[in-house]
Amino acid sequence: MAGRGDLLKPVLWALPAGAVLAFTVFWFLQAIGPSRWEEATTVSLESYAVDAEVRNHHLFLDTASGDRIEARGTDPDLDIQPGERVRVEVSEVGREVQAVELHGHRADAGASGDLAFCGALIGGGLLAAALAGAAEARDPLPAALIAIAGLGVGALPVLLLF
Structure with missing residues (x-):
């Protein structure tokens, strides 16, 4: 025993x-699982320099269903001013924003497999x-x-x- x-x-x-x-x-x-596209409006943007060439963007968005979600990333296309209507790709698991699309430009936001x-x-x-x-x-x-x-x-x- x-x-x-x-x-x-x-x-x-x-x-x-x-x-x-x-x-x-x-x-x-959350990073690579199922997701869906939703309409959203940018509420606010916080942007700061990481170094001389890279800026980090932190977006706060309200979806059409009334949820408040956040997107983060260093993609320059995430520099979206408040009030802009965008499409966001949101993961079904955890409701993490995977991408933001404005005027046909897709910007990756956050969710990675790291x-x-x-x-x-x-x-x-x-x-x-x-x-x-x-x-x-x-x-x-x-x-x-x-x-x-x-x-x-x-x-x-x-x-x-x-």
Whole structure:
């Protein structure tokens, strides 16, 4: 029978792995998942220089359905003055603005897969540590099963947020 320490190590790695991997799935779907185009009006624009050549734009928009959404990015086409009618591509997951279109010019805004990629690396590393801890246990099968249960328990609170 596996000792308490043999079972504790994998579950302590699996709990955060479950949470990080659940967030990773959300970020992945938010960045490249399903989206739809909506009509919106620019309410305000905050713009500041990142360096001599690049400006960061932060748009606040009101959609036709009455939602307030935000778009961020360094694309010069995001320099849109308040009151302009635009079309925005909004992700179905998380309602993140993926692009803004004005007069046929499309400007990418925000949602990229970078955060999902980093989450996958961190979550995968934590999961690998959990499985390595289970493999080192005197009785690896119960330790691996407990690690898998810990993975699910770690993901559950994150999934309940969405």
